[in-house]
Amino acid sequence: MSGGSPQESGRERREQALRILAPAGVLALGVVLWDLIVRVNGIPPYILPSPGLVLSTLVSDWPVLWTSLLATLETTMEGLALAVIGGIGLAVLFNQSRLIEHSLYPYAVILQVTPVVAVAPLLLIYLPQQAAVLACAWIVAFFPVLANTTLGLSSVDHNLADLFRLYGASRWQVLRELKLPAALPQMLAGIRIAGGLSLIGAVVAEIAAGSAGAGSGLAYRIAESGYRLNIPRMFAALLLLSLAGIVIFALLSWLTHLVLHRWHESAIARET
Amino acid sequence: MSDSSSPIVSLRGVGKLFGTGTLALDGLDLDVRRGEFLSLLGPSGCGKSTALRIVAGLSEPSRGTVTWSDGGGSHARDIGFVFQEPTLMPWATVLANVFLPLKLAGADRAAAVPRIMETLARVGLADFAEAYPRELSGGMRMRVSIARALVTAPRILLMDEPFAALDEITRFKLNDDLVALWRELRMTVVFVTHSVFESVYLSQRIVVMTNRPGRVSSELAIDATHRDARFRTSAEYAGYCRVASEALGRAMNAGAAA
Ligand SMILES: Nc1ncnc2c1ncn2[C@@H]1O[C@H](COP(=O)(O)OP(=O)(O)O)[C@@H](O)[C@H]1O
Ligand SMILES: [Mg+2]
Numbered sequence: 001m002s003g004g005s006p007q008e009s010g011r012e013r014r015e016q017a018l019r020i021l022a023p024a025g026v027l028a029l030g031v032v033l034w035d036l037i038v039r040v041n042g043i044p045p046y047i048l049p050s051p052g053l054v055l056s057t058l059v060s061d062w063p064v065l066w067t068s069l070l071a072t073l074e075t076t077m078e079g080l081a082l083a084v085i086g087g088i089g090l091a092v093l094f095n096q097s098r099l100i101e102h103s104l105y106p107y108a109v110i111l112q113v114t115p116v117v118a119v120a121p122l123l124l125i126y127l128p129q130q131a132a133v134l135a136c137a138w139i140v141a142f143f144p145v146l147a148n149t150t151l152g153l154s155s156v157d158h159n160l161a162d163l164f165r166l167y168g169a170s171r172w173q174v175l176r177e178l179k180l181p182a183a184l185p186q187m188l189a190g191i192r193i194a195g196g197l198s199l200i201g202a203v204v205a206e207i208a209a210g211s212a213g214a215g216s217g218l219a220y221r222i223a224e225s226g227y228r229l230n231i232p233r234m235f236a237a238l239l240l241l242s243l244a245g246i247v248i249f250a251l252l253s254w255l256t257h258l259v260l261h262r263w264h265e266s267a268i269a270r271e272t
Numbered sequence: 273m274s275d276s277s278s279p280i281v282s283l284r285g286v287g288k289l290f291g292t293g294t295l296a297l298d299g300l301d302l303d304v305r306r307g308e309f310l311s312l313l314g315p316s317g318c319g320k321s322t323a324l325r326i327v328a329g330l331s332e333p334s335r336g337t338v339t340w341s342d343g344g345g346s347h348a349r350d351i352g353f354v355f356q357e358p359t360l361m362p363w364a365t366v367l368a369n370v371f372l373p374l375k376l377a378g379a380d381r382a383a384a385v386p387r388i389m390e391t392l393a394r395v396g397l398a399d400f401a402e403a404y405p406r407e408l409s410g411g412m413r414m415r416v417s418i419a420r421a422l423v424t425a426p427r428i429l430l431m432d433e434p435f436a437a438l439d440e441i442t443r444f445k446l447n448d449d450l451v452a453l454w455r456e457l458r459m460t461v462v463f464v465t466h467s468v469f470e471s472v473y474l475s476q477r478i479v480v481m482t483n484r485p486g487r488v489s490s491e492l493a494i495d496a497t498h499r500d501a502r503f504r505t506s507a508e509y510a511g512y513c514r515v516a517s518e519a520l521g522r523a524m525n526a527g528a529a530a
Binding site for chain 2: 159163165173
């Protein structure tokens with residue numbers, strides 16, 4: 001009985017370390033391999049820049065890249081915000097009225113299944129560029145919020161719903177006190193997916209707009225660097241873009257944890 | 273316990289045919305007397321829950337009538353209902369869960385807190401007001417569910433196999449506490465169960481229901497004054513259980529023959 005707990009916490013710490021060290025090791029290995037391939041084969045930087053060159057480009061081009069990153073992030077966040085408002089709002093409307101649901105749901109699906117790459121050029125014709133880019137981010141991000149929230153709102157415990165009826169709850173009370181909180185886990189799952197998709201939507205639209213030439217986002221920088229064969233900057237921008245995606249996902253996961261950790265099974269780390 | 277004369281609610285010829293074609297109840301006559309502890313005993317699927325939901329107004333009878341002694345109006349606030357599952361809101365604390373019926377009636381939370389705490393103390397959960405349901409054991413969750421039903425001080429408490437999913441030790445404890453609550457609060461309880469032992473231990477009166485479609489087969493009065501560990505092991509208790517078992521056996525055969 002000499003305390004299993006220090007042993008336990010030791011194992012936990014090792015587990016934690018492994019979770020960080022293992023992917024870090026893979027990264028280090030990949031970078032070294034990349035560097036070796038470039039050196040040994042003498043590959044010129046306009047075909048494949050070495051990791052060191054990508055990093056130094058990131059530093060030297062920082063002012064340009066940083067402004068571009070901010071522009072893309074702004075679009076992404078605005079697209080996500082609109083998707084959250086629109087998705088949840090529409091899901092609530094659907095939940096309240098079958099007529100509205102049946103009338104509009106097919107169009108939400110059409111919006112979702114039509115590839116945004118194909119829609120972007122069209123939007124760029126009819127809308128000012130910034131609005132078109134934002135619209136693309138919104139189009140791809142809003143459906144997961146809508147679909148997940150719709151599912152969440154309608155998967156309320158029947159007995160709880162009966163209880164609300166027994167106590168004479170109004171429609172508004174049922175929505176506010178029962179359906180919305182019950183839908184929170186699915187809603188947040190939808191928002192987490194939407195965060196990544198919003199970035200993708202923004203990037204796709206920027207690339208499409210790139211040929212029109214007036215863009216300033218990161219994806220536009222990538223396209224522009226491609227035309228100018230500035231491959232190191234292309235890599236640096238790509239690196240920033242995926243970092244941005246990771247940060248968005250991490251932030252939304254953290255938000256989910258913050259909201260759900262007291263009560264939802266998905267957010268509880270089980271002790272064994 | 274002699275004020276068991278006037279029924280608080282009466283069911284006459286109540287039938288329930290579900291859209292699926294299932295006839296759950298047919299010709300159910302039932303009087304619930306003021307202040308009594310009544311058990312509905314019957315095999316699984318005989319329509320006990322359906323009958324209870326009809327009394328609660330959660331389901332409409334296809335035939336027959338439900339009459340309340342005070343002649344209709346809004347009974348909603350006067351009914352407490354406890355389901356087989358605790359049916360708590362997982363996102364809300366124990367306090368918020370118990371506050372729910374009052375909140376839906378438009379009560380102010382700060383003003384309601386003393387009453388909520390008093391109710392929680394009654395079910396032995398005064399220290400758990402800020403806990404979330406997932407942090408509680410099954411028995412404690414059921415206590416929260418009972419507190420929620422009691423917080424409005426209902427005239428009638430409807431319970432649908434509330435302890436069926438609990439282990440025996442917890443069930444015995446909750447049985448004792450329920451009997452004590454009933455005596456203290458002097459309310460009417462309708463308790464649905466498929467357990468002969470539980471119904472005999474708890475009730476003043478047992479109504480035995482037939483197999484589907486549910487109807488009253490027989491009824492049995494339990495005239496024991498003490499409900500405690502001694503009663504549970506007494507010859508008197510065993511005798512009542514035998515009579516109730518036989519009644520249940522007859523009811524099931526009657527249902528099968530029909
Ligand atoms: N909402 C429903 N729709 C269709 N059939 C139902 C519904 N509720 C109950 N039933 C059926 O009615 C019968 C009685 O059910 P129930 O009242 O739950 O029985 P008990 O509570 O005695 O086990 C069962 O055969 C059940 O399948
Ligand atoms: Mg039942």
